[in-house]
Amino acid sequence: MNTEYARGAKADVILQGGKILTVDAHNSVCSAIALCGNKVLACGSNADMEPLTDEQTKVIDLKGKTLIPGVFDSHNHVPAAGILLDGVMLFGVDTMDGVKAKVKEKVDRTPKGEWILGGGWIESQFKEYRMPTRWDLDEVSPDHPVLLNRLFARTVVNSKALELAGISKDSPPPKRGTIDRDPKTGEPTGVLRDGAQSLVRDIIPMGTQEEHIAKIEYYIKTAMNEYLKYGITGILDPGVDIPTMRTYRKLHKEKALPIRLNMMPDCYGLRSYEPDYTEGLLKYTGIDSGFGDEWLNLGALKMAIDGGVGSKTAMMNEPWLDGSITEIPLRLDLDIMKDLIIKGHRMGWSTGVHTCGDRAQDIAVDAFVAAQKAFPRAGMRHNIVHGYLPSQYSLDLMKEYDIGVSVQPGFMYVEGDIYFDVLTQKQIDYFKPLKTYLDHNIRVAANSDMTSAHFNPFVGMYAAVARKTSQGRSLGDAEKISREDMLRLFTINSAHLGYMDSFTGSLEPGKCADMAVLSHDIYTCSEEELLNVEVLMTIVDGKIVFER
Numbered sequence: 001m002n003t004e005y006a007r008g009a010k011a012d013v014i015l016q017g018g019k020i021l022t023v024d025a026h027n028s029v030c031s032a033i034a035l036c037g038n039k040v041l042a043c044g045s046n047a048d049m050e051p052l053t054d055e056q057t058k059v060i061d062l063k064g065k066t067l068i069p070g071v072f073d074s075h076n077h078v079p080a081a082g083i084l085l086d087g088v089m090l091f092g093v094d095t096m097d098g099v100k101a102k103v104k105e106k107v108d109r110t111p112k113g114e115w116i117l118g119g120g121w122i123e124s125q126f127k128e129y130r131m132p133t134r135w136d137l138d139e140v141s142p143d144h145p146v147l148l149n150r151l152f153a154r155t156v157v158n159s160k161a162l163e164l165a166g167i168s169k170d171s172p173p174p175k176r177g178t179i180d181r182d183p184k185t186g187e188p189t190g191v192l193r194d195g196a197q198s199l200v201r202d203i204i205p206m207g208t209q210e211e212h213i214a215k216i217e218y219y220i221k222t223a224m225n226e227y228l229k230y231g232i233t234g235i236l237d238p239g240v241d242i243p244t245m246r247t248y249r250k251l252h253k254e255k256a257l258p259i260r261l262n263m264m265p266d267c268y269g270l271r272s273y274e275p276d277y278t279e280g281l282l283k284y285t286g287i288d289s290g291f292g293d294e295w296l297n298l299g300a301l302k303m304a305i306d307g308g309v310g311s312k313t314a315m316m317n318e319p320w321l322d323g324s325i326t327e328i329p330l331r332l333d334l335d336i337m338k339d340l341i342i343k344g345h346r347m348g349w350s351t352g353v354h355t356c357g358d359r360a361q362d363i364a365v366d367a368f369v370a371a372q373k374a375f376p377r378a379g380m381r382h383n384i385v386h387g388y389l390p391s392q393y394s395l396d397l398m399k400e401y402d403i404g405v406s407v408q409p410g411f412m413y414v415e416g417d418i419y420f421d422v423l424t425q426k427q428i429d430y431f432k433p434l435k436t437y438l439d440h441n442i443r444v445a446a447n448s449d450m451t452s453a454h455f456n457p458f459v460g461m462y463a464a465v466a467r468k469t470s471q472g473r474s475l476g477d478a479e480k481i482s483r484e485d486m487l488r489l490f491t492i493n494s495a496h497l498g499y500m501d502s503f504t505g506s507l508e509p510g511k512c513a514d515m516a517v518l519s520h521d522i523y524t525c526s527e528e529e530l531l532n533v534e535v536l537m538t539i540v541d542g543k544i545v546f547e548r
Contacts, residue, residue: 018062070233074494082219088118119149134190231516262498269332288348314357416469429476446489
């Protein structure tokens with residue numbers, strides 16, 4: 001029996017008669033676990049639990065079910081997820097008629113003139129294999145402005161939204177981004193790319209500061225309460241802005257956060273802030289990465305260099321499949337980025353940098369190495385966010401300087417079919433090379449990146465071991481990983497990225513009692529069955545917060 005915590009204590013709750021995947025250093029598997037207050041008291045056999053039991057102990061029979069540490073989703077845009085859950089969620093919708101039906105459903109219960117928001121689509125998921133247009137949306141929403149985010153880099157809006165934004169046939173091209181137009185008439189199709197999306201997003205009413213905070217709070221609670229049904233007990237929210245940080249802090253003070261939360265401040269290269277903001281953050285706050293407690297803390301700073309693969313906006317060393325070389329409008333000044341990473345590192349701030357292309361990843365890794373060489377510091381958690389196609393150069397430096405990577409295996413499932421349009425077969429077989437990262441002893445954290453993929457962690461787990469798209473196409477077998485590694489990536493490794501691994505992410509005595517009971521044994525079920533896993537019970541901080 002594994003127990004060194006609270007000797008002599010009795011268990012408040014014992015769960016026994018199951019298969020408990022502890023995700024400790026040895027990937028130990030046992031049949032029972034004892035909880036005392038909000039902590040794990042012991043892990044062992046059913047017989048080991050007898051000395052820990054008294055008349056007050058509640059005993060739960062797992063009936064052979066599998067129990068895992070709570071999932072730590074280390075890249076999840078929580079308020080945006082709440083907007084989708086409250087609005088139009090298009091994950092899994094496979095036809096234009098299905099899109100229209102989802103929009104109409106929301107229109108029918110929304111007062112005339114109010115905005116309809118949603119997303120979760122990519123053209124490859126539809127049988128028509130095309131993007132929705134304003135005219136598709138106009139059929140079911142002539143009077144409500146509609147905005148539906150693609151998984152990345154694009155948005156589709158209807159005619160009402162274009163009208164409110166003043167976008168017409170005669171509108172000049174935006175400074176950044178593109179307004180898609182019908183090649184025959186020149187009329188906007190409703191698809192807005194990259195920076196052009198802000199032409200509509202910026203006119204959506206946010207209300208007063210108090211009303212804005214109230215909306216964010218509602219979306220956070222909507223998303224988090226849904227996440228509990230999927231065994232998610234910890235989250236890293238990347239690129240949070242000031243209103244969102246204030247809202248999280250408010251919920252924390254009210255003890256109203258249902259899930260542990262690590263905030264990754266939006267600092268440079270994203271939508272909100274420029275270098276002067278980051279300079280102020282570094283100089284004047286007096287805090288750094290890891291500040292906080294078991295419920296709310298600060299993580300690495302968030303930066304972003306390039307775009308994505310499906311949109312051909314990633315910074316690549318080689319041309320795309322069609323031979324084109326995309327001129328990338330960088331999201332930041334590379335020299336300023338490097339300077340900020342070094343300054344932040346000196347003051348105790350780690351940084352996570354969005355890089356999808358191999359060239360962008362090389363640049364970010366170089367900046368991390370320069371920071372460590374200038375000011376050697378132990379325990380930093382610099383990381384590459386996405387890391388689709390790492391070069392050998394990046395892999396070697398990441399191993400040497402302990403630079404982690406935050407990956408989203410679920411992308412292979414939800415958008416993988418479009419990769420075949422832009423990448424070579426060699427690149428597809430290497431895409432998101434989890435095994436290669438692990439073979440180089442690089443710490444890998446796996447997550448959803450909701451809203452760019454569905455938050456269901458078992459979709460990501462399936463993709464990590466099966467490497468198949470939603471249409472069943474294979475991305476090759478060479479980078480498949482084991483079930484044990486799969487689970488570690490979604491639990492303890494992700495908690496490490498969020499500065500929470502000392503008290504969550506695995507089931508060990510003294511750690512917080514965060515766990516989930518599953519319908520399937522994820523170590524032995526077939527790959528396809530991973531997509532059907534349901535959470536039967538979620539426990540956070542020793543309390544049952546969800547039962548199916």
